[in-house]
Amino acid sequence: MSPRTKVIHYENQFFAGIGGEEQANVPPLWIDGPMGPGQLISQIKPQFDVVATVAAGDNYMAEDLSHRSQEVVSLIEQRIASDHELKPDLIVAGPAFNAGRYGMACAAVCQAVQQRLKIPAVTALYPENPAVENYRSQIVIVRSEASVLGMRAAMQDMLNVGRKLMEGELILPDADHTIARGIRHNYFATSNGASRALNMLMRKIAGEAYASEYAMPTFDRVPPAPPIADLTQASIAVVTSGGIVPRGNPDHIESASASRFGAYSLVGLDQISSESHCSVHGGYDTTYANEDPNRVLPIGSLRELESEGKFGHLYETYFATVGNATAVRRAVQFGREIAALLVNAGVQAVILTST
Amino acid sequence: MTLILHEFDVADALLASQTAYSAGELSIDAEALTKELKHQDPRIKDVRFTVVHPGESTRILCVKDALAPMCKAKGVQLGAGISHCLNNLAVVTCGPIVAFQEGIIDMSGPGAAYSPFASLILLVVEISVASITPHQHEETVRHAGMYVAEALAKTTINQHPDQVQEIVWGESDGDPSLPRVAYLSLQLSQGLLHDNYLRRTVDSYGVNVKQELPSVIDPRLVLDGGLVSGNCVSACDKTTTYHHQKNPVILELLAGQGIRWNFVGMVLSHVPTRLAEKRQAAKTAVDMLRELNAEGVVVTKEGFGNPDADMMMIIRWLEQAGVKTVAISDEFAGPEGDSQSLADATPEADALVSTGNANQRIKLPPMRKVIGPLPDVARLAGGYPHSLHHDGALEIELQAIVGATNQLGYSFLSCREV
Structure with missing residues (x-):
């Protein structure tokens, strides 16, 4: 039998079933086992166990994101210290879809977890969620739909990506449905550069779709300072x-x-x-x-x-x-x-x- | 006018008492060759020859150039007549000419995958010189490499080749329904040891390309040894003479000629240092390509940083003139891959082929045999002060490996965003 994978799931007050906007100020809570969408995790991957849910209110997190995401990590750290059996293999946060405050909280928690606990973490966000621009270079973000209709698909992708992260495999944005992190990564293609160039040129001349292997960067043009008076x-x-x-x-x-x-x-x-x-x-x-x-x-x-x-x-x-x-x-x-x-x-x- | 290549496959090579080729075995008389080289060029003090095979635990340092052995069997013009060449073997010249700018070839281990030369039998020629200027030193090594490469190929004169290739080009107008495609190849020509040499006849060592370019050129001239590298530039994207002789864009264009496209011509241009010269060269090259009525152009370059500006200017002007472009370039995205990769950009460059991030680090385990001056490694472009470990392992950037990110598109390495 393959070993069990232990997951801690981060959610906001709403998905964890604590309450709506009136509960948006609750500080981080530890709840044993899965809550709400967290129950999908073992359904999708029977070898994954959600050992706990950590939930916090959207406003509580948004008011002071950097400190409060550290608070979430401290809570996890304390629980692990008192019971080593709880030490997770993976942290899953969200999906937060296009929710602004929730998205920022999920991303900040993922970043804090991987930095302090050295445990892989993954979240899922709609590409236009404002958290994407702030965090995409630092954490792995699965591309989700804008709303909860995409819950199951996002959860499935997060768990697949989570397994790859645990095993140290490379995450590929197209195949793994993640948001590209802006990291350039070498690989060996199946044909040489000259042959790829001519195939690309043929498609371009014919007006067919082609994918440039490097998108042009935007340069920071600095206007010259005014001349020195004296x-x-x-x-x-x-x-x-x-x-x-x-x-x-x-x-x-x-x-x-x-x-x-x-x-x-x-x-x-x-x-x-x-x-x-x-x-x-x-x-x-x-x-x-x-x-x-x-x-x-x-x-x-x-x-x-x-x-x-x-x-x-x-x-x-x-x-x-x-x-x-x-x-x-x-x-x-x-x-x-x-x-x-x-x-x-x-x-x-x-x-x-x-x- | 055709170029006929008589190809001889080398199964093995060894140092022996005479230089000869027989049934796939190449013998090399190191003593006689040394004598000839010293006679040719009194600046040469000594020469050491070593034969190296793929898979060996061998590291070659301070590689300056690699050349495919070729000679003329009929005619003196390059690009026409009959040429003989040896397959599966390259002559590799070595010597610390300018600190930092010569590269590494590992014949086995993780580094071998990054150099096309690791899969060839190599005749390594280490040349020590009298006290001369770096420019004379470069010339000495370049001429010696050409001499040895030609001498090896000459052993096949009057022998029966393994393959004969007839390279036909430009004889008819081609099928008018196929797209008209041209090739623009940019050579470094910045002076100060960043130079290339163009030769049109077999008895010439060539002239600095900047004296003749831009120019419309018969692509067969390049395959026949018409371009010789005189560069001391980062090893990863230095176009060695070998790369010119096997230019993959020309070979691909010839292979698809009349089937997928009409290969209407090749323009050879250069990368000067001054802006006015860059503009002038770019403008002339663009005019030449337009005169060829090219619908699409593949653009390749050598070097990085300053040559990016020439490439971008040319792409912009070609696209503005309605000519479609695809360019091949390597990247310098930083060791973590999180930086933008080029020194210049233009929105028109919307079709780029990447030959890899040269800043990527690689750890090369110790090798049993090291050819060349090991302590110089920390000073190589692509090396770090801590590059050389106590056990002989090396931690370097791909930049230091010969041919790792060649911008003619010779190799398979590429780069993508993750």
Whole structure:
């Protein structure tokens, strides 16, 4: 006989049979066994047992979602601590269909459970439920109908997905009826890229449906800041993605797909040289940058202009990273962090040098 | 004008006292070849040859290029006449030219699935040079690779081939009811060791592509060894010379010629560094494709980041001119796969084939034999400071594996959203 799978089911006050809107403020409750739609779980999968239902009011959760979802986890944690037999293999939340407050609660509980208890969790939501946009990258969400008419189908999909999560299998949005998480995942196709390209081209020319393998991202276009009114008073910083670092690469910045940036002092430096600095960039021929690192990070010229009074002064720290195969998401994060440091330091303008 | 390929299948290769091919067995005289190479190019200090087989517990580091052995048996023009080629074997050149930019081939284990070269017999040629500039070093290694590849193929002259392929193209107007399809291939040509070389005759080492492109080109020239890689760029999507010789888009287009489409022509263009040059090259390439009356175009590129901009510009202009496009690209979606993947985008690029996320990490177990300088691994593009483990295992991004995400669409790797 295959081992039993223990499930804890999260529901709102309504589905758990506690009451309607007048009970929307109830704090999390532990109820042994399944309640309401939770009874479907063992009907659909006879080897699954709902050991308990955890229910909470929609408003109670919505008022302070992050703390109260942690409260739900704490309740589960306490019960498991007192009786190890209750430790679930899977948490199922909802389905919440298109219900806003309930959807947010289900998603937040799933996220908190998988983070703190390291137990797989799944919920089901209508794709337009506002919780989808907030949580889809962090948790697995089954695509449900907008209303309870889709209860059985959603429950079935959640349990199938739940089993896959327990076994560490990859969830595929099309086959598993889940909402894509925005995670790019490699796999080996059944034909080579050239043959797929020509098949796609034939369909496109014929006006037939085809599926692009990568949908265009939307880029964050930043309008340029207004010019500086008085350059002679301005503090100007220099930031590079060209990989110029002090020799020895003290922060171990990677030659590609950099995981960090460095902040380096320019105090007392009239220029930089092949003895003091080098490039650790792995995407261009660094021969000339290493001969004279001022070619990428023009400290020499900036110091000259500074002494001529062309601008106020050079900010005495420069920031550097490697912009080679560095994913845009990370680059955005570096940009935000560096910008915050520069703004705090009262810098008015930045010269960005790339390669 | 036709190109006839005489193909010889290599069942095994070994180092021996003479260089010869007999009934599937290729013998290689390493000593004589070394002598010839040093004579050809005095900048070469020493050469080491190793034969490596699929399935071996062997890791090859600092791979610069791979080439299919080919030579001319009749004629001097590439793309016409009779050529001899060896199947199932590649010449792999190695040497740390520019820190970080040469790749890895694992002949077994989980890494082998990602490199097309793991399933071939490889003649690894490690070239050490006198103290010269990286540019001279690159040239030395490139020329040596071409020399060795040609020398191996020449062993088959006057022998009976296993297969004969006649590659016919462009002789008639084709069936007018079929769609007119063209191919645009973008080559890196950024200078500073990101270059490719175009050769039209067998006695030439080729000229830097940026001097001649964009240009309408006979696709058979490419299959006949007309494009040679001079790139020191991340290994995953460097188009090696081997990839050019076996260009899968050209092979697919030729296979469906007159059946599924009319393959009306190929434009070879390049990826310069300056915006004005990029616009000029893109405009000329688009004009050439329009002149071919193409209804649809497959666009491939080499490299990532800055070449994304050229590709997007070309797609936009072609689509605006009513020409349908499909482009092949790899992705840099971050090790977790949660970033957008390209450095540039345009809404018109609505048909993309993905050859995989090159940032994906992979753990490569230790190998019994390592060819090349192991300590350099941490500095490879795709490596990390902690890449090299004490037991010789490697943790790297696919980026460091030769051919892992080749953007001609040579391999099966792809990427999807989950």
